[in-house]
Amino acid sequence: MDFDQTIVAISTAPGVGAIAVVRLSGANALPILSAIFRHLGSGSGAAYFKSHQAKHGFIFDSRDQQTVDEVVVTPFLSPHSYTGEDVIEISCHGNPLIARKVVGLCLAQGARLAQAGEFTRRAFLNGKIDLTQAEAVLDLIQAKTELSSQAALSVLKGDLGRQVEIVREDLKQLLTAVVASIDFPDEVDQLANEEVEVIVDKSLRKLKELAKTANAGKYLREGLRLAIVGRPNAGKSSLLNCLLKVERAIVTDIPGTTRDSLEEQLEFNGIPIVLVDTAGIRNTDDHVEKLGIDRTKQVLQDSHLVLLVGDIICGWQEEEKEILHAIKNKNWILLWNKCDLASTSKTPDIALGEEQNKDKKPLAQLAISAKTGAGIEQLIAAVEKEVFAEGKVQEKAASLNTRQAALCEKAIEALQLVKKTLGYGMPHDCLATDLKTALDNLSEIAGTTVSEEVITSVFANFCIGK
Numbered sequence: 001m002d003f004d005q006t007i008v009a010i011s012t013a014p015g016v017g018a019i020a021v022v023r024l025s026g027a028n029a030l031p032i033l034s035a036i037f038r039h040l041g042s043g044s045g046a047a048y049f050k051s052h053q054a055k056h057g058f059i060f061d062s063r064d065q066q067t068v069d070e071v072v073v074t075p076f077l078s079p080h081s082y083t084g085e086d087v088i089e090i091s092c093h094g095n096p097l098i099a100r101k102v103v104g105l106c107l108a109q110g111a112r113l114a115q116a117g118e119f120t121r122r123a124f125l126n127g128k129i130d131l132t133q134a135e136a137v138l139d140l141i142q143a144k145t146e147l148s149s150q151a152a153l154s155v156l157k158g159d160l161g162r163q164v165e166i167v168r169e170d171l172k173q174l175l176t177a178v179v180a181s182i183d184f185p186d187e188v189d190q191l192a193n194e195e196v197e198v199i200v201d202k203s204l205r206k207l208k209e210l211a212k213t214a215n216a217g218k219y220l221r222e223g224l225r226l227a228i229v230g231r232p233n234a235g236k237s238s239l240l241n242c243l244l245k246v247e248r249a250i251v252t253d254i255p256g257t258t259r260d261s262l263e264e265q266l267e268f269n270g271i272p273i274v275l276v277d278t279a280g281i282r283n284t285d286d287h288v289e290k291l292g293i294d295r296t297k298q299v300l301q302d303s304h305l306v307l308l309v310g311d312i313i314c315g316w317q318e319e320e321k322e323i324l325h326a327i328k329n330k331n332w333i334l335l336w337n338k339c340d341l342a343s344t345s346k347t348p349d350i351a352l353g354e355e356q357n358k359d360k361k362p363l364a365q366l367a368i369s370a371k372t373g374a375g376i377e378q379l380i381a382a383v384e385k386e387v388f389a390e391g392k393v394q395e396k397a398a399s400l401n402t403r404q405a406a407l408c409e410k411a412i413e414a415l416q417l418v419k420k421t422l423g424y425g426m427p428h429d430c431l432a433t434d435l436k437t438a439l440d441n442l443s444e445i446a447g448t449t450v451s452e453e454v455i456t457s458v459f460a461n462f463c464i465g466k
Contacts, residue, residue, distance in 0.1 A: 003122060006032060007114035008106040010099045011465035017094035022102045023465060024088040024111060025119055030075065032109040033088050036060060036102075037073060051077035059092065059102055068105070069098045083119055084126030117462025121455070124447060130161040131447025131458060135401060138462055139221055147270025148220040151399055160398035161446050163210060167203045168442040171415075174199045175435040178428050193422050196431065200422075203438075204415050210400055211408050216388050217399025219304070223265070223272035224387060227299050229327070230309035231319040235337035238370035239309055240264065240277040268380045271387055276303065297326050305331055305386055307379075312336040312367060315348035324360070332362050333382050339367040339374055403458070407441040414438035 006026025012019070024032060030049060039048070039057035049055065052074070059068040072091045081087040092098050107113065117138075124134045136155035143149035154160070174196065181190040228236045244264055262277040278296035300306060306327050310320055324332075336347045347365050364382040368375030400408055414437040421430045443449040 003125065006111045007118055007122075008032075008103055008111040009114035009119070009465040010103060011089070011119075012094070012099075014096070016096065019091050020094045020096070020099035022090040022092065022099055022106070023114075023119065024090070024106060025081075025083045025085050025114075025122060026111070027086065028110060029086040029088045030077075032106055032111055033073060033075075033090075035062070035109045036105045037071075038067075049073075049075045049077075051075055051080060059090070059105065061101075061105060063108075068101050069093055071102075079126075082128065083122040084128045085122060087119075114464055116464050117459030117466060118464075120462060120466055121459045124455075129156075130158070131450060131455075132161045132164070132404065132445065133158060134447070135403075135458060136160075137466065139401070141463075141466065142221070144223060144265075144272035145220070145267045145270045148272060151217065151220050154398040160210075160400070160404075163206065163398070164442055164445050167206050168439060168446070168448070170199055170203055171435060171439045171442070175432065175439060178431050178435065182429055182432070190428055193425075196428075197419065197422055200415050200418050204412060204419075207408055207412050207415070211405060211412065213399035214402075214405035214408070217401060217405075219271060219387050220399065221401065223274045224305060224383070225274045225276065225303045226305050226307060226383065227276045227278060227303035228307045228309060229278050229296060229300065229323055230337075231311070231314075231317075231323070234309045234311045235370045236277055236309050237262075239307070239335070239337065239368075240275060242370045242373060242376060243275060268383050271384060273383075300326055300328070300330060303330060305333070305383065307335055308332050308362070309335045309337050310348070312338050312342045312348065316350045320350070327360075331386060333379070333386075334362040334365045335375075335379065336365065336367045337370055340369040340372050342367075403454075404445050407445045411438040411441040414441065 004027070006024060006028040008022065008024050011021045011023040033049070036059055037055075037057050038060045039055060054072050054074045056072050057070075059071050060066070061068055069092045074089045074091070076082065076087040076089070078084060078086050090102055092102055103113070120129075120134050120137050123129050124131060129137075133156050136152045139152035140149060140156055143152050174191075177188070177191055178196070180188040228239055230236050240262065244266060264275050264277075266273050266275060276299050278299050308320070308323060308327070310316065334347075334350065347367055350362075350365075363386055364378075366375050366378050366382065368379060414434045417434040418431055418438070421434065440449065444454065447455070
């Protein structure tokens with residue numbers, strides 16, 4: 001990939017719209033624009049354009065002397081641009097034919113078509129943003145809820161990068177002092193173990209707090225897969241309809257009505273949810289119903305959290321024990337449905353049965369009514385508590401993604417080894433390697449030192465034009 005070339009791409013979403021934006025970036029962006037842009041007023045050429053000042057005019061094809069479109073162009077000149085290079089945004093009418101024609105004219109003038117994520121990649125390589133901010137650009141584009149959008153925006157503003165950099169700077173200074181005392185023992189005094197431990201403990205605390213955001217961050221980005229399971233006629237489909245506030249699933253008094261999984265998306269207080277209604281689990285000779293039950297068991301394995309719907313009238317029976325066995329190692333919430341029909345609001349006793357199930361208690365037991373909506377707010381609160389179990393991600397707060405979380409854990413492990421080394425009273429020569437490992441992992445989070453392979457992987461999922 002040649003980063004010295006000027007690139008061009010359509011930056012707006014595919015399809016017809018009011019406006020399409022064609023973006024140029026690179027040293028020849030202004031000369032290319034000057035070759036295809038005509039202005040009715042005074043002035044022409046590259047010197048005519050001022051940074052951040054929009055100009056009205058026409059895109060012109062000199063090959064056939066035809067006007068292509070009436071446009072507004074906005075230059076963002078280096079270094080005050082998204083990529084750090086000269087950037088031109090051409091706002092034309094939103095007919096895809098016109099936008100592609102403008103791109104074609106730019107290509108004819110020597111630009112090349114941008115690759116996926118190349119504008120943001122250039123911004124990273126030119127020091128306009130760090131790698132956490134680059135990843136946040138994609139998170140912001142793909143955000144499913146307001147909460148996930150605000151979390152991505154927090155990272156884009158540099159909140160996560162700053163937190164990592166504070167720890168990285170402390171460890172860098174510590175490593176410098178340790179290495180200096182080893183290399184120049186006559187000139188540099190060795191730090192006391194207590195001084196080293198204070199810095200390491202402080203860094204560990206901060207990194208562990210960051211690590212706690214990883215699960216919540218994953219759910220905010222990807223959505224929480226929430227499976228509804230239970231015996232036939234417990235009210236699973238009614239619960240789905242209640243949560244969606246629409247009659248999505250067929251509800252009857254006939255057991256086994258739901259034969260296949262129904263998957264819907266919604267949100268709980270800003271948490272994106274993928275809600276899956278499943279076929280009831282029971283012993284049956286019906287071949288089709290058996291296939292549905294097999295599908296249910298697969299859904300359970302793919303879910304992050306399980307809602308086991310029981311009938312408060314029937315209580316805990318053998319069917320629930322069988323379902324609990326199918327849930328295996330998943331966290332689950334027990335919902336006693338039909339509380340509007342019960343004579344008491346007390347939830348029935350449960351018997352977990354097998355020895356391996358005795359430590360597998362539900363996260364919560366709630367009496368609900370899928371018919372009246374009773375208990376639904378408590379259900380949503382229980383799900384939210386599970387999502388943020390290890391630390392509440394407040395609105396607008398940054399969270400680690402999967403790549404960053406893995407590196408953060410490696411840095412924590414390296415610092416824990418440093419503490420062990422100090423505890424054993426070993427010489428400071430043994431500290432340097434683990435300190436450097438921690439530092440290298442933190443540097444990779446922000447992209448201060450990172451391989452080309454990692455950079456390519458980060459930008460692989462970007463769209464062309466961003």
